[in-house]
Amino acid sequence: MRAGVFDSGVGGLTVVKSLIEKKIFKEIIYFGDTARVPYGVKDKNTIIRYSLEAVEFFKNFNIDILIAACNSVSAYAIEEMREVAPFKVVGVIEPGVKALQRKIDDKNAKILILGTKATISSKKYEKLLIKEGFNNLISIAPSLFVPIVEEGIFKGEILEVTMRHYFKNIENPKAVILGCTHFPLIKDEIQKYFKSAALIHSGEAIVEYIKSNYGYDKNFSKTDLKLFASENPENLKRVARLWLKG
Amino acid sequence: MRAGVFDSGVGGLTVVKSLIEKKIFKEIIYFGDTARVPYGVKDKNTIIRYSLEAVEFFKNFNIDILIAACNSVSAYAIEEMREVAPFKVVGVIEPGVKALQRKIDDKNAKILILGTKATISSKKYEKLLIKEGFNNLISIAPSLFVPIVEEGIFKGEILEVTMRHYFKNIENPKAVILGCTHFPLIKDEIQKYFKSAALIHSGEAIVEYIKSNYGYDKNFSKTDLKLFASENPENLKRVARLWLKG
Numbered sequence: 001m002r003a004g005v006f007d008s009g010v011g012g013l014t015v016v017k018s019l020i021e022k023k024i025f026k027e028i029i030y031f032g033d034t035a036r037v038p039y040g041v042k043d044k045n046t047i048i049r050y051s052l053e054a055v056e057f058f059k060n061f062n063i064d065i066l067i068a069a070c071n072s073v074s075a076y077a078i079e080e081m082r083e084v085a086p087f088k089v090v091g092v093i094e095p096g097v098k099a100l101q102r103k104i105d106d107k108n109a110k111i112l113i114l115g116t117k118a119t120i121s122s123k124k125y126e127k128l129l130i131k132e133g134f135n136n137l138i139s140i141a142p143s144l145f146v147p148i149v150e151e152g153i154f155k156g157e158i159l160e161v162t163m164r165h166y167f168k169n170i171e172n173p174k175a176v177i178l179g180c181t182h183f184p185l186i187k188d189e190i191q192k193y194f195k196s197a198a199l200i201h202s203g204e205a206i207v208e209y210i211k212s213n214y215g216y217d218k219n220f221s222k223t224d225l226k227l228f229a230s231e232n233p234e235n236l237k238r239v240a241r242l243w244l245k246g
Numbered sequence: 247m248r249a250g251v252f253d254s255g256v257g258g259l260t261v262v263k264s265l266i267e268k269k270i271f272k273e274i275i276y277f278g279d280t281a282r283v284p285y286g287v288k289d290k291n292t293i294i295r296y297s298l299e300a301v302e303f304f305k306n307f308n309i310d311i312l313i314a315a316c317n318s319v320s321a322y323a324i325e326e327m328r329e330v331a332p333f334k335v336v337g338v339i340e341p342g343v344k345a346l347q348r349k350i351d352d353k354n355a356k357i358l359i360l361g362t363k364a365t366i367s368s369k370k371y372e373k374l375l376i377k378e379g380f381n382n383l384i385s386i387a388p389s390l391f392v393p394i395v396e397e398g399i400f401k402g403e404i405l406e407v408t409m410r411h412y413f414k415n416i417e418n419p420k421a422v423i424l425g426c427t428h429f430p431l432i433k434d435e436i437q438k439y440f441k442s443a444a445l446i447h448s449g450e451a452i453v454e455y456i457k458s459n460y461g462y463d464k465n466f467s468k469t470d471l472k473l474f475a476s477e478n479p480e481n482l483k484r485v486a487r488l489w490l491k492g
Contacts, residue, residue: 035292036282041396043478046281144404147393150287158390161407231292 001217002027004058004066004087006051009037010229010239011149011181012069015092017244018203019067020223024216027224029061035231038146039072040116040180047118051077055085057228063087065214067206071115071179075122088214092202095209096177097128102208103198104175107133112170112197114190115179117141125179138173142166149182155189163193173197185243247463248273250304250312250333252297255283256475256485257392257427258315261338263490264449265313266469270462273470275307281477284392285318286362286426293364297323301331303474309333311460313452317361317425321368334460338448341455342423343374348454349444350421353378358416358443359385360436361425362392371425384419388412395428401435409439419443431489 003025005012009032016030031054033039039047051073058066065088068074068081074091081089100111111134113125120141129137144162153159175198178184184201191199210216225244229236249271251258255278262276277300279285285293297319304312311334314320314327320337327335346357357380359371366387375383390408399405421444424430430447437445456462471490475482 035288037287041283042281046477143397144390144393147390151389157407158404158411161403165404232289 001025001064001215002029002062004028004061004063005030005069006054006058006066006073007032007069007181008039008050008072009034010236011146013240013243014181014184014201015067015069015203015206016225016240018201018207020225020244022207023220023223024207024210025223026217026220027226029058029063029226029228030236031057031228032230032236034229034236038116039070040118040146041143042072042118044076044118044122047072048077048080051081052084055081055089059086065090065210067210068092069181069202069206071181071202072118075115075119075124090206090209090214092206093124093179094128095205096179096200096202097125097132098209099205100129100175100177100198100200101132103200106174108136109134109174110136110138110172112173112176112194113137113139113179114142114145114177114183115139116146117143119179125177138170140166140170145186146180146182149185154186159186159189163189167193175200178202247271247310247461248275248308250274250307250309251276251315252300252304252312252319253278253315253427254285254296254318255280256482257395259486259489260427260430260447261313261315261449261452262471262486264447264453266471266490268453269466269469270453270456271469272463272466273472275304275309275472275474276482277303277474278476278482280475280482284362285316286364286392287389288318288364290322290364290368293318294323294326297327298330301327301335305332311336311456313456314338315427315448315452317427317448318364321361321365321370336452336455336460338452339370339425340374341451342425342446342448343371343378344455345451346375346421346423346444346446347378349446352420353380354382355380355420356382356384356418358419358422358440359383359425360388360391360423360429361385363387363389365425371423384416386412386416391432392426392428395431400432405432405435409435413439421446424448
């Protein structure tokens with residue numbers, strides 16, 4: 001199978017990492033809209049417009065399935081993309097909720113949802129979780145996490161002070177949804193802060209979801225990955241070498 | 247006179263604030279390209295393309311002069327904008343250098359240039375300062391300052407830790423160029439960090455530059471300001487009410 005992975009920037013490579021490690025697809029075409037990143041602070045109509053342009057891009061590649069790695073795209077544009085795409089389109093929010101359900105039985109458990117302003121405003125995670133019976137939800141948009149990660153800071157004083165700023169009133173969640181592709185890169189620090197919480201990672205969630213719902217390739221040696229960016233493709237390739245190694 | 251002020255987002259309102267306080271223009275038309283902010287992490291060709299689109303926007307308003315409040319635009323796109331604009335176009339970098347010259351006589355004085363990645367990579371401030379004889383220059387791109395300011399944080403622990411991160415190897419500059427429209431909003435904190443430094447602010451610099459080079463309106467009571475944004479104009483108006491008061 002040939003899969004497309006669409007993200008607003010380089011962050012979706014955290015999803016690609018899971019797809020490659022778990023050997024799901026023989027081929028992955030990645031497109032990061034790096035000229036217009038970040039999407040998470042943009043409004044709904046802009047996110048939809050940019051996402052439909054991405055569908056046009058992927059029409060050139062005869063893909064079987066398009067994964068919207070970006071939570072902001074997943075929150076707002078999946079239905080609109082499906083209307084015009086000649087391939088399957090899947091976001092990361094529903095898979096994230098399924099992954100949470102596999103880890104947390106207690107419907108009263110405190111669930112902390114972290115996302116961009118766009119994702120949190122959409123209330124998409126909340127709606128799905130409430131539908132499944134969860135009733136103890138906290139949503140916050142720790143907006144500085146994205147630029148901190150983009151600055152190459154994955155631990156240390158700046159991140160600690162910033163976590164305290166956003167998390168100061170939140171006690172002992174049972175699970176934390178890492179609802180932005182950047183957040184898995186600081187998951188060790190988030191885990192240190194919320195020691196007993198189960199962390200939900202879009203990349204791991206989507207692997208399980210695709211295996212259950214769409215099938216996957218077997219008996220191949222290595223995923224062939226092609227990288228495209230709307231700006232500065234060299235930087236995307238540099239980050240890919242850094243994040244996808246090992 | 248009717249002036250246009252162009253910025254990548256809301257930050258250019260710090261320049262508008264100076265223009266209004268000093269009563270330079272009867273009318274100001276502001277356009278913030280909030281759908282595509284930030285420019286400071288984008289590459290040269292993208293910044294030029296967006297800036298030329300802004301010139302097209304201002305052609306509808308019969309303005310006398312267009313001020314590029316954004317340092318990244320000033321660093322890369324002024325010549326290209328002048329080629330197609332039927333009005334005068336002025337950036338903030340040359341005015342900033344002139345303002346520095348008025349404050350600092352000693353050519354050996356240590357000058358710290360702060361800007362976005364785009365502005366710093368362009369070396370535009372450095373080239374102009376070297377041409378004027380200054381020889382002790384340090385340039386850095388404290389990228390987290392922009393999102394911190396956009397998060398509404400103007401002082402406190404996060405900002406202090408972040409300043410220490412970027413400034414730790416810099417001792418006692420005689421002047422600091424605030425080479426990004428966001429930085430004037432944290433100028434008090436930067437001044438606390440570098441107690442004896444003269445701070446160079448684009449808004450104040452452009453006022454003097456325009457008065458010397460282009461003339462200005464006299465004998466009017468209040469600047470008429472119109473605000474346009476490529477996305478979420480309500481937020482631009484909200485920030486304008488906050489920043490321009492008093």
